[in-house]
Amino acid sequence: DAMVxxxxxxxxxxxxxxxxxxxxxxxxxxVMYWYQQKSSQAPKLLFHYYDKDFxxxxxxxxxxxSRRPNTSFCFLDIRSPGLGDAAMYLCAxxxxxxxxxxxxxxxxxxxxx
Amino acid sequence: AQSVTQLDSHVSVSEGTPVxxxxxxxxxxxxxxxxxxxxxxxxxxxxxxxxxxATLVKGINGFEAEFKxxxxxxxxxKPSAHMSDAAEYFCVVSDRPExxxxxxxxxxxxxxxxx
Numbered sequence: 001d002a003m004v005x006x007x008x009x010x011x012x013x014x015x016x017x018x019x020x021x022x023x024x025x026x027x028x029x030x031v032m033y034w035y036q037q038k039s040s041q042a043p044k045l046l047f048h049y050y051d052k053d054f055x056x057x058x059x060x061x062x063x064x065x066s067r068r069p070n071t072s073f074c075f076l077d078i079r080s081p082g083l084g085d086a087a088m089y090l091c092a093x094x095x096x097x098x099x100x101x102x103x104x105x106x107x108x109x110x111x112x113x
Numbered sequence: 114a115q116s117v118t119q120l121d122s123h124v125s126v127s128e129g130t131p132v133x134x135x136x137x138x139x140x141x142x143x144x145x146x147x148x149x150x151x152x153x154x155x156x157x158x159x160x161x162x163x164x165x166x167a168t169l170v171k172g173i174n175g176f177e178a179e180f181k182x183x184x185x186x187x188x189x190x191k192p193s194a195h196m197s198d199a200a201e202y203f204c205v206v207s208d209r210p211e212x213x214x215x216x217x218x219x220x221x222x223x224x225x226x227x228x
Contacts, residue, residue, distance in 0.1 A: 006156075042203060042218035043157070090156055100164070101147050101207070102216060104156040 004105035006091050012111045013081050021076040021108045023091030032074040035090040043090055086112045115140045115206045119219035127227045132191040134222045136204030145207035146187045152200045199226045
């Protein structure tokens with residue numbers, strides 16, 4: 001089945017220790033998104049890739065970076081995680097028009113000690 | 114700019130009774146609207162979508178929603194709640210394509226189903 005896969009599902013890191021979250025998709029969608037979702041809140045868009053074009057949200061901290069080496073994979077790098085970065089991180093994909101909606105992966109729960 | 118208001122932060126129903134989750138939107142053009150469901154510690158699953166075709170949209174698991182332009186509403190309904198429907202539901206409007214097809218989320222409604 002076509003899907004969005006996130007690894008790992010649970011990630012524990014230490015304060016200030018860099019961490020990378022992974023997302024892959026078999027839908028062949030050309031747009032990929034990263035969201036941060038804190039407890040009891042709606043997801044918040046961090047950035048998205050339209051093919052290889054990177055689009056950062058204005059309020060996304062510099063601590064968050066992303067890479068998309070090919071159509072299928074996208075990575076979220078947190079350079080120096082703080083306690084406030086503990087959250088669920090969701091990857092999503094869509095076709096370029098976005099009319100059909102976005103398809104979400106299961107998420108990675110990040111804990112910062 | 115687009116916006117979404119979910120009128121209830123929590124809804125509690127008994128199993129077997131109807132579900133109504135209310136959503137109002139604001140958009141300066143003809144929007145695409147979605148309902149997503151999120152179970153605890155899971156990703157978001159698309160329940161249904163409205164994209165300017167039929168105003169009554171049927172989704173998965175017996176849910177449906179009606180787009181009412183005059184009322185700027187897109188309420189989600191289900192005739193008979195099941196225990197497995199307990200989750201958080203997000204009403205979402207899609208921003209204009211030239212802005213990257215961003216999703217604008219409502220604050221969410223937590224649905225509790227009592228046995």
